[in-house]
Amino acid sequence: MxxxxxxxxxxxxxxxxxxxxxxxxxxxxxxxxxxxxxxxxxxxxxxxxxxxxxxxxxxxxxTKERLYAAVLEDIVTQWLDAAAEWIVPERHPAEALSGYVRAKLADARVRPGASRIFAGELLRGAPLVMPFLRGELRRRVEAMGRVIESWSARGLMDKVAPAHLFFAIWAMTQTYADFDVQIRAVLGEDGAHEDETFAAATATVTALVLKGCGVHAAA
Amino acid sequence: MxxxxxxxxxxxxxxxxxxxxxxxxxxxxxxxxxxxxxxxxxxxxxxxxxxxxxxxxxxxxxTKERLYAAVLEDIVTQWLDAAAEWIVPERHPAEALSGYVRAKLADARVRPGASRIFAGELLRGAPLVMPFLRGELRRRVEAMGRVIESWSARGLMDKVAPAHLFFAIWAMTQTYADFDVQIRAVLGEDGAHEDETFAAATATVTALVLKGCGVHAAA
DNA sequence: GTCTATATGAAGATAGAC
DNA sequence: GTCTATCTTCATATAGAC
Known part of the structure; x- marks a missing residue:
């Protein structure tokens, strides 16, 4: 030494x-x-x-509440970056949406605790993150919604309700972190098949989003 | 009187x-x-x-725990009925899946508390409902999975991973109950546009599921 | 700045009168 | 069977020595 x-x-x-x-x-x-x-x-x-x-x-x-708020702050800050990286008009929706889904699923796997804390906060009625939801998050969803609409206008995908599409993507990806225990119980996992589960989840969610939105394969 | x-x-x-x-x-x-x-x-x-x-x-x-268990029991019992009603081989998948999605979304709207209690129980690691998840629920998912596979085999829809399809449907529908507060905050709701929100949610989720699974319109 | 030992308050549970 | 009053436990928070 x-x-x-x-x-x-x-x-x-x-x-x-x-x-x-x-x-x-x-x-x-x-x-x-x-x-x-x-x-x-x-x-x-x-x-x-x-x-x-x-x-x-x-x-x-x-106090306990201020410590909890600090943890939430940490989570929410990292939360927005993935969306900002993928959902941009320069990308083709096929690449953007599949990349975003993949990033969200990877995050759910690597850092499930963060997703669960956020889920618990929402279940409680969001006493602490409400200002974030009504402010920053709402503005981000509106901005990303305009990107989606631009893709639809260019004929790259169907017309969809953009906010609801994001709710669906968040729900389908975060369920693998939040309700992990249910997924393991139903699939009868002992932890041995984690990679196959992740691959099947990615394939299923990606297919639902891309085909569900009528996204044409990138040229 | x-x-x-x-x-x-x-x-x-x-x-x-x-x-x-x-x-x-x-x-x-x-x-x-x-x-x-x-x-x-x-x-x-x-x-x-x-x-x-x-x-x-x-x-x-x-005890408090036994009262909580009684509430959970109530919820779980009603939980399985909707699935058993819709996901049956006699129906065309277009009718079955859209009916199931609609029923789940209606339930999320009418009885959001039940969904939230179940979500909270899963977030805690499912100390009480674990036997249900590993037993009854797992068997039901396997049975419903065989129905999905029969539809795929008959060429009525794409081949999909049945369990993951159900995880996706549950996630997309229950998010409207569990994370209701986030949805209202992002959409800027004062409660006035509830009907439009419900309609948009139904349209979006139904489209993602039906088109995402390549379900052909019923004859 | 750090930590031990304690105060304070709240919540689940129960004893016992009615 | 029903309910008031109380017991017990335990978690947050702080006072005060080091």
């Missing part, structure tokens, strides 16, 4: 302890909140997973 | 008080559990909505 790092180490960059602690707390909180939502989560459990005393959580975040 | 009913009334049919009380408790419990799931629900709140003292809930149902 190289112990020289002790000597070459910076004399504690300001906020480095804070940054590591808050990062550990946020990661632990995402895991715990994803299991049973806000109410079921216990501050003591989050503290234990973060490897810190319970009092530190209150020191850094004040 | 006709007070003669006091005299003509039966001398209290056995169990009628019990039946009315348990029905009131179950109805109140479904409303309260649908708002924030098991953990967030308060026995005092259910009692208040049922118009009964809190102790009566414990008298009739023992």
């Amino acid at each position: 190289d112990t020289s790092a002790i000597f070459t180490q910076e004399p504690s960059e300001p906020g480095s302890v804070r940054r590591e602690a808050t990062a550990a707390i946020l990661a632990a909180a995402e895991r715990v909140f994803s299991r049973g939502g806000f109410e079921a989560a216990r501050m003591a459990e989050i503290a234990a997973e973060a490897g810190l005393p319970k009092a530190n959580l209150h020191y850094y975040f004040g | 006709d007070t003669s009913a006091i005299f003509t009334q039966e001398p209290s049919e056995p169990g009628s008080v019990r039946r009315e009380a348990t029905a009131a408790i179950l109805a109140a419990a479904e409303r309260v559990f649908s708002r924030g799931g098991f953990e967030a629900a308060r026995m005092a709140e259910i009692a208040a909505e049922a118009g009964l003292p809190k102790a009566n809930l414990h008298y009739y149902f023992g």
Whole structure:
């Protein structure tokens, strides 16, 4: 073991302890909140997973609700990027929609907890994310809706109700994270067939969206 | 007011008080559990909505968990009937799938609380409905899957992964109950355009399913 | 800045009168 | 069978030593 790092180490960059602690707390909180939502989560459990005393959580975040809000903020921020990357007028709808579906399904698989926390927040009536839903999300859906309409106008796909198409895509993809337990139970999974399940899900959802919207194969 | 009913009334049919009380408790419990799931629900709140003292809930149902289980049982029982009515080999898939989608969307609109309670239970990891998922539901999906495959074999629709098709249908329809708050926020609803929203949802989901599965119009 | 030990309040459950 | 009053438990939050 190289112990020289002790000597070459910076004399504690300001906020480095804070940054590591808050990062550990946020990661632990995402895991715990994803299991049973806000109410079921216990501050003591989050503290234990973060490897810190319970009092530190209150020191850094004040209340349970503010910690939960910080986790939600994290999730929502990353949420919008995938859509902005794929749903752009320059792409052909075949590429855009299949790419978006694939990205959403991959995210549901890699980071199911984030989707579940968001789902739980909506089920509760969205007390905390309501401003986001009515503001930023609504504007994004309107903008993406105009992209869809431009594709329809160019004859690249059928006319559809754009917002409802997004509701459908979100529902079909996020169900693999949110209701994962149901899917495993019905398919009788022991975890061994994960790759086939993912492939079948991708094929099914992509086909429903592309053929369902009458998207012509890209030239 | 006709007070003669006091005299003509039966001398209290056995169990009628019990039946009315348990029905009131179950109805109140479904409303309260649908708002924030098991953990967030308060026995005092259910009692208040049922118009009964809190102790009566414990008298009739023992614990909060058993009351919750009774509500879930109610929901799950009604759950399977719609599927059994529509997904049968005698029907043409165009009629069967569109009828099933319409029934699920109508249910999501009329009884959104039931869908939300089930969603919350799945999000928690399905501690109580797991036996149902692995047993009855799994068998039903397998049976309905054979119906789908028979339609494909007869050339009435494309070959699809039947279980994933059902996951997609459930997701797209139940999202209108579970994430109702998000849909209203994005569409900017004040409750005035409910009928148009329902019509657009039905049209969009039906088109995605029928065209997505390559179902030919019924002869 | 960090953590132990404790206060405070709330919710599920029950004892016991009616 | 019904309900009031109370017990018990436990989770959030904080006070105060280090």
